[in-house]
Amino acid sequence: MSKELTTRAADYSQWYNDLVIKGGLADYSAVRGCMVIKPYGYALWENMRDQLDKRFKETGHVNAYFPLFVPKSLFEAEEKNAEGFAKECAVVTHYRLKTDPDNKGKLIVDPEAKLEEELVVRPTSEAIIWNTYKGWIQSYRDLPLLINQWANVVRWEMRTRLFLRTAEFLWQEGHTAHATKAEAIEETEKMLDVYAEFVEEYMAVPVIKGIKTPNERFAGAEETYCIEAMMQDGKALQAGTSHFLGQNFAKAFDVQFMNKENKLEYVWATSWGVSTRLIGALIMAHSDDQGLIMPPKIAPLQVVIVPIYKGADSKPVIDEKVATIMAELKALGIRAKYDDNDNARPGWKFAEHELKGVPVRIAMGMRDLENNVVELARRDTKEKQTVPLDGLAGLVQNLLEEIQQNIYNRALAFRADHTSEANSWEEFVDLLDNKTGFVSAHWDGTAETEDAIKDKTKATIRCIPLNNKQEAGVCILSGKPSTQRVLFARAY
RNA sequence: CGGGAUGUAGCGUAGCCCGGUUAUCGCGCCUGGUUUGGGACCAGGAGGUCGCAAGUUCGAAUCUUGCCAUCCCGACCA
Structure with a gap:
């Protein structure tokens, strides 16, 4: 079979790639490091995006759009941010091509059309946004400024992986400006909570909320908050970040406001983002050797109905019954599809929908019709049951909720199993x-020790969990005194 | 970007070492028929710049060089 998947045990990376490609989420493209997000993958992203967007708006944010290009002079304004991203920037240097005089039919960059100032393709938008905010903020009455944008960014990565690390990716980036430090920190934490709730409740992936060590901090931030998830191979994945930027960008771009006391002050900033990388997290957290497992709340398709019929006579009877079921499911807001494509037989469809991770499958044949029942199958456990047609829609709705909860619990149990304390x-x-997994251990708080541990083990400090328990101990490597444990793991 | 591996039809592959008729097989695809409760069967058919580009040769999928892409290991990676 061309659809055969590599198993997780055989080759975890290959399994992941197989799921992305064969599950129809994305494809490789003609551009190095860039992927095509296919309709099924994009539908998933749209569902994720819609939920996040709703929450951003509920917390007072509005959407806007800023340019893809950042003039180099603006980009370099915030020094640390610029330095941090410099090595992975795509840069536009010319604005025109012309036909090659030596090679008919080919184009060359027109050397006459060199830009006076190079344009950086945004790896993140702080620079262009803060340059803009300068013109929007004069008074404390203009604050807070709470803006999000849905966009693509480019980071010229050396080694790319579908969804997890692509040269171009889709994301949202929130950029807010505040009158006080406390309010900015509150915003940073609030948005981290929004991310954590979304990832846990909708993606069914449990996360650890924490702060990054200075080593792992976003370039230009005072403090980076993050949510860390665990994949089935025991590696950690940073699922989202929320940064308290202090006054770094306000100072770099000279964004000051007049406070109530008629004094000029620099504004306080945050930025926060999640990306299509979350799709990678979703895949690696839940899926199995048969294919994807989509959390019902964001699954592009929640229910698929497969007819089973012998001869042309029985099909219309099944069609009619299914039309009723479809109407009932849709009335409850359930995303359902009747897969009555005659080219594929039921067994093939079962396998295909399992590969794609559709949470619930309903099969209906004449045998069922006569008994007024259907076969109901759930993707997460592969369990099948025969249930009455009466009240089916409600049952399906409950089952979807149960699946959502079950895959969350499963991921949570896995994480618990793979979280340990080390004392030597x-x-x-x-x-x-x-x-594998998270290892909670004492660390002496120095960057040197952190680097040394990384060199020796490839493990990094994923985060210092929020509200971390304070306890006296000694650093796992240096033996120096420590006041708390931090979470280590090998990571994507 | 360094080391290793791979690249032959939509997918998976044989052939490559040791150059030589029309590039092998399976799945998928198209047509017709029979089928349909876990990836159907029969018959017929279509589909190939052998990753791309140069080179060696009378002749290149096969040898050489460069490039591209993917995977693994490293470096890098907010």
């Missing part, structure tokens, strides 16, 4: 190598 270096290394 030997134990630490052993856990990372053999148990």
Whole structure:
């Protein structure tokens, strides 16, 4: 079969790629490091985007759109931010092509059409946005400014992976300006909560909320908050970040406001983002060797109905019954499809919908029709049951909720199983190598130790969990005193 | 970007070492028929710049060089 998947045990990376490609989420493109998001994958993204967008708006944000290009002089204004991204920027240097005089039918960059100032293709939009905010903010009455944009960004990565790290990706980036430090920090934390709630409740992926160490901090931020998720191979994935930017960008772009006391002050900033990388997290957190497993709340398709018929006579009878079921499902807002394509037989359809991760499948044949029942199958456990037609829609609705909860619980249990405490270096290394997952251990708080641990084990500090328990201990590597444990893991 | 591997029809592949008729097989696709409760069967058919570009040769899927892409390991990666 061309649709055969690599198993997780055989080759986890290949399994992941197979799911993305064969599950119809995305395809490789003609551009290095860039992918085509196919309709099924995009439908998933749209569902995720719609939920997030709703929450952003509920928390007082509005959407806007800023340019793809950032003049180099603006880009370099905030030094740390510029430095952090410099190595992965695509840069536009010319604005015209012309026909090659030496090679008919080919085009060359017109050397006459060199831009006076290079344009950086945004790897993130702080620079262009803060340059704009300068003109929008004069008074405390203009604050807070709470803006989000849905956009694409480009980061010229050396090594790319479908959804997890592509040269171009889709995301949202919130950029807010506040009158006080406290309010900006509150915003940073609020948006982290929005992310955590969305990822847990809709994507059914449990996350750890925490803050990054200075080493792992966003370039130009005072503090980076993050949510960290765990994949089925025990590796961590940063699922979203929310940054408290202090006054760094306000100072770099000279954004000041007049406060109530008629004094000029620099504004306080935040930025926060999640990307199509979340789709990678979704895949690796839930799916199995048969294919994708979509959380019902954001699944492009929640229910698929497969007719089983012998001869042309029975099909119209089934069609009629299914039309009723479809109407009932749609009345409850359930995304359902009647897969009556005659080219494929039922067994093929079952396998295909399992590959695509459709949460619930309903099969209906004459046998069922006579007994007024259908076969109801759930993707997460592969369990099948025969249920009466009466009250089917309600039952399906409950089942969708149960599946959502079940895959969350499953991921949570996996994470619990793969979260350990290490109290010695030997134990630490052993856990990372053999148990994988998060390892909670004491760290002396220095960047040197953090780097040394990374060099020796490839594990990084994923975060210092919020509201972390304070306890005296000694650093796993240096033996120096420590006041708290931090979460280590190998990560994507 | 460094090391390794791979690239032959939509997918998976044989052939490559040791150059030589019309590039192998399976799945998928098209037509017709029979089918349909876990990836159907029969018959007929279409589909190939052998990743791309140069080179060596009378002759290149096969040898050489460069490039591109994917995977693995590293570096890098907010």
